[in-house]
Amino acid sequence: MGARILVLWCLLILAALAQAERPPHELYDALNALRADPSAIYPIVPSNHIELRRGDAVLSFEEGRLAFFAPLDGRISGAVFSGRAHILAIPREPVEKQQMGLFVGAPVLDQEFISAYIRFTDGADAELMEQFRKAGTAPQTDASFRFQWETATAQLNRIHTIRIVLDVLSHHSKPYFYAALEGAATGPFDVFLDGERHEQFAMGQYRKAEGLSFYDIWTSHPVQDFPPFREAFRGLHYTVDTSILPGNSLDATASIRVRAETDSDRVLLFPLSRLLTVDKIVDEQNRALDFFQNEGMNLEEINLRGNDAVYVVLPEAPSRGREFTLQIHYHGNVIQDAGNGVLFVGERDLWYPRLGDTADFATYDLIMRWPRKFRLVATGAKMDEKEDGEFRVGHWKSENPISIAGFNLGDYATASFNSTGHSVDVYANRELEAALRKRLDTSESSALIGLSSRRMTGAEGPSLPSTLSAQAPPSPADALKQLGKEIDSSIRFYETFSGPFPFRSLSVSQIPGSAAQGWPGLLYISTFSFLSPEAQQKAGLSKSSQEHFTELVPYHEVAHQWWGNIVGWSSYRDQWINEGIANYLAILFADTKKNPEHTLHVWLERYRKQLTQKPADASRSAGDLGALTLGTRLSSSKSPGGYQEVIYAKGTWVFHMLREMLRQPASKNPDARFTALLNTLVTKYAYRALSTADLQHEVEAVMLPAMDLEGGRSMEWFFEEWVHGAGIPHYRVEFTTHHAENGFLIRGKLYQEGVPRSFIASVPLYSGGAGHGAFLARVTAAGPETSFHFVTSSPPHKIVIDPQMTLLCTTESGEMK
Numbered sequence: 001m002g003a004r005i006l007v008l009w010c011l012l013i014l015a016a017l018a019q020a021e022r023p024p025h026e027l028y029d030a031l032n033a034l035r036a037d038p039s040a041i042y043p044i045v046p047s048n049h050i051e052l053r054r055g056d057a058v059l060s061f062e063e064g065r066l067a068f069f070a071p072l073d074g075r076i077s078g079a080v081f082s083g084r085a086h087i088l089a090i091p092r093e094p095v096e097k098q099q100m101g102l103f104v105g106a107p108v109l110d111q112e113f114i115s116a117y118i119r120f121t122d123g124a125d126a127e128l129m130e131q132f133r134k135a136g137t138a139p140q141t142d143a144s145f146r147f148q149w150e151t152a153t154a155q156l157n158r159i160h161t162i163r164i165v166l167d168v169l170s171h172h173s174k175p176y177f178y179a180a181l182e183g184a185a186t187g188p189f190d191v192f193l194d195g196e197r198h199e200q201f202a203m204g205q206y207r208k209a210e211g212l213s214f215y216d217i218w219t220s221h222p223v224q225d226f227p228p229f230r231e232a233f234r235g236l237h238y239t240v241d242t243s244i245l246p247g248n249s250l251d252a253t254a255s256i257r258v259r260a261e262t263d264s265d266r267v268l269l270f271p272l273s274r275l276l277t278v279d280k281i282v283d284e285q286n287r288a289l290d291f292f293q294n295e296g297m298n299l300e301e302i303n304l305r306g307n308d309a310v311y312v313v314l315p316e317a318p319s320r321g322r323e324f325t326l327q328i329h330y331h332g333n334v335i336q337d338a339g340n341g342v343l344f345v346g347e348r349d350l351w352y353p354r355l356g357d358t359a360d361f362a363t364y365d366l367i368m369r370w371p372r373k374f375r376l377v378a379t380g381a382k383m384d385e386k387e388d389g390e391f392r393v394g395h396w397k398s399e400n401p402i403s404i405a406g407f408n409l410g411d412y413a414t415a416s417f418n419s420t421g422h423s424v425d426v427y428a429n430r431e432l433e434a435a436l437r438k439r440l441d442t443s444e445s446s447a448l449i450g451l452s453s454r455r456m457t458g459a460e461g462p463s464l465p466s467t468l469s470a471q472a473p474p475s476p477a478d479a480l481k482q483l484g485k486e487i488d489s490s491i492r493f494y495e496t497f498s499g500p501f502p503f504r505s506l507s508v509s510q511i512p513g514s515a516a517q518g519w520p521g522l523l524y525i526s527t528f529s530f531l532s533p534e535a536q537q538k539a540g541l542s543k544s545s546q547e548h549f550t551e552l553v554p555y556h557e558v559a560h561q562w563w564g565n566i567v568g569w570s571s572y573r574d575q576w577i578n579e580g581i582a583n584y585l586a587i588l589f590a591d592t593k594k595n596p597e598h599t600l601h602v603w604l605e606r607y608r609k610q611l612t613q614k615p616a617d618a619s620r621s622a623g624d625l626g627a628l629t630l631g632t633r634l635s636s637s638k639s640p641g642g643y644q645e646v647i648y649a650k651g652t653w654v655f656h657m658l659r660e661m662l663r664q665p666a667s668k669n670p671d672a673r674f675t676a677l678l679n680t681l682v683t684k685y686a687y688r689a690l691s692t693a694d695l696q697h698e699v700e701a702v703m704l705p706a707m708d709l710e711g712g713r714s715m716e717w718f719f720e721e722w723v724h725g726a727g728i729p730h731y732r733v734e735f736t737t738h739h740a741e742n743g744f745l746i747r748g749k750l751y752q753e754g755v756p757r758s759f760i761a762s763v764p765l766y767s768g769g770a771g772h773g774a775f776l777a778r779v780t781a782a783g784p785e786t787s788f789h790f791v792t793s794s795p796p797h798k799i800v801i802d803p804q805m806t807l808l809c810t811t812e813s814g815e816m817k
């Protein structure tokens with residue numbers, strides 16, 4: 001009876017503790033200060049080994065000591081281990097096995113580790129305690145063990161405490177498990193099982209390569225027995241009131257209308273540049289709210305979670321569907337000076353606090369105040385702009401929901417081009433950024449002569465040395481107009497594939513460096529795209545880079561007005577779709593200019609080479625790095641440029657192959673089906689995410705019978721091979737010719753290499769000869785070797801594989817045996 005009373009008394013104490021909740025910062029500090037409990041050290045011997053199963057991984061602690069963290073308010077949230085242990089992790093998905101192989105040398109992780117730091121809110125302590133109890137293991141006391149772990153614990157707590165705070169404050173069950181393991185073969189690596197992530201299970205490692213830091217993700221995927229992750233809050237409307245002060249720092253207030261999407265969450269996560277400092281966050285009653293900014297951020301977190309972050313703690317969890325407004329005051333400097341008066345917004349997607357991901361569309365009011373000497377451009381329709389002393393004040397309002405808002409400013413020259421239904425306004429700096437100016441200056445002085453009349457920008461005209469004026473550069477306004485005109489003609493070209501241009505105006509603004517982005521109604525275009533080929537060459541660009549910046553970059557970004565800004569993407573797994581479509585359309589537009597050096601086939605050939613040729617210093621070609629659905633994971637310590645190399649080249653080819661398969665050459669509009677597909681995507685997936693599965697579904701809705709290689713009106717084979725799979729096939733053919741009654745009987749074999757045995761493709765064969773020769777037959781390659789036969793009227797001396805470039809592959813033509 002006495003024992004029972006004691007238990008009840010303990011429960012009452014716990015209940016009392018739960019009611020008197022610690023203030024968030026006190027909770028954070030207390031959790032952060034937790035260390036291994038010197039009196040809770042459990043010895044592990046091989047005969048009584050301890051095991052934890054999380055996601056795909058089994059952690060076996062075979063010999064050594066495990067110490068639990070001291071409890072806080074009755075909760076144990078961590079443990080540390082030193083000794084001998086083992087991890088076995090077997091990813092199920094082929095794409096994840098392939099990545100595991102890339103990083104650890106085998107599709108299965110099977111490795112010893114010698115230490116572990118573990119944090120959790122998922123009851124791992126009870127699971128471990130139960131195993132110790134069954135084994136009859138009693139805790140020991142050893143103060144030195146805690147001491148050994150002091151430095152590592154202090155460092156790692158800083159990163160993981162905020163996630164524990166999140167769980168303690170929100171009364172939901174999105175359990176967290178994290179283990180930092182010291183691998184015998186790989187060095188330190190991480191195991192995550194986190195209910196706050198879309199892909200709850202992940203393993204990976206921080207590594208350096210080519211002077212850059214990477215977080216290599218060995219595997220990442222959703223876990224079946226977890227409920228699918230959903231964002232707890234949605235941003236409905238943003239009013240961002242920003243003052244840009246002399247010196248370019250900014251001072252801003254963002255008022256954000258938010259809707260609760262669950263009943264249990266009370267912590268909101270806003271990505272925001274760490275260069276900005278949050279001063280205060282208040283609710284509708286003007287009550288100051290607790291928040292955490294940049295707590296525990298390191299590179300791993302930035303890679304896994306995206307960006308610098310602000311966590312806002314509400315006094316209690318609002319009920320589902322409730323709407324409320326938060327006001328966030330912040331200041332700092334995200335505007336960088338590239339020299340010669342060239343400014344740019346460095347942290348373009350982090351200059352204001354924004355909820356959710358790239359597929360969360362909301363409406364915006366941007367109120368900007370900036371030094372009068374600059375011009376400022378922003379997303380949305382400009383409602384008004386006026387002078388206010390030394391400043392200008394403007395108001396931009398989104399016409400439709402947008403997933404991101406931005407601005408750019410500078411001492412711009414500008415030109416406008418009015419078209420039916422929209423205007424194009426081009427803004428370029430009058431001066432070159434310092435780094436580029438220096439590169440051009442150190443080349444011979446003739447460097448700048450090359451600014452062609454066609455692609456001249458306002459930037460260079462007025463600053464040309466007078467000795468070069470004999471070249472009589474055209475007026476900057478003319479040049480800007482020309483670029484505006486070309487951009488406008490790309491808009492009209494894209495409208496046939498993607499429907500009406502979605503904005504009333506498009507502002508085309510220049511940014512220093514080589515980056516470019518296409519935001520809703522606002523393009524950020526690299527200075528390189530504004531330079532003539534001669535100036536580009538002097539600046540050190542290769543021939544193909546020059547063509548990339550001149551022929552593709554501005555138009556690729558224009559295509560994003562539909563593909564990215566109307567049709568959204570949410571997961572990194574689906575980012576390839578909008579990039580692939582935008583780039584393919586840009587190439588089709590470049591093809592319309594009828595420059596024989598830049599036909600569609602020239603670009604396709606360039607991308608094919610990029611995918612299939614193995615660079616001397618690489619272990620594999622870009623085409624073998626991994627699937628399109630790996631997105632940004634393709635850039636890793638193994639392949640720093642992997643994302644760029646694979647997504648654009650292969651993504652473009654995938655849409656080219658789809659177009660070729662949907663083509664009906666005999667009909668009045670051979671591309672009608674491809675166009676219908678793109679139009680459907682734009683209308684059906686407007687202002688929301690388009691996933692890879694959605695895309696497959698929509699392709700299946702318009703597919704032709706010849707595309708049904710597997711039967712069942714399914715494009716599964718295509719998506720498995722080209723989107724979820726890696727590898728580019730290589731084909732060669734052998735054949736014999738015999739006289740037959742009605743002509744010549746051709747018998748032969750088609751050999752397929754470089755792809756899995758299950759890979760199938762419809763391969764067109766042509767007779768060699770003048771031009772591309774004549775079409776002979778289509779052979780469905782199935783596996784490494786496919787026999788074929790067909791009858792022709794005249795005997796081919798040679799068989800050429802897919803000379804029209806309808807299939808991403810490398811080939812050898814076959815001579816008659």
Ligand SMILES: [Zn+2]
Pocket residue numbers: 556560579582
């Ligand atoms: Zn893009």
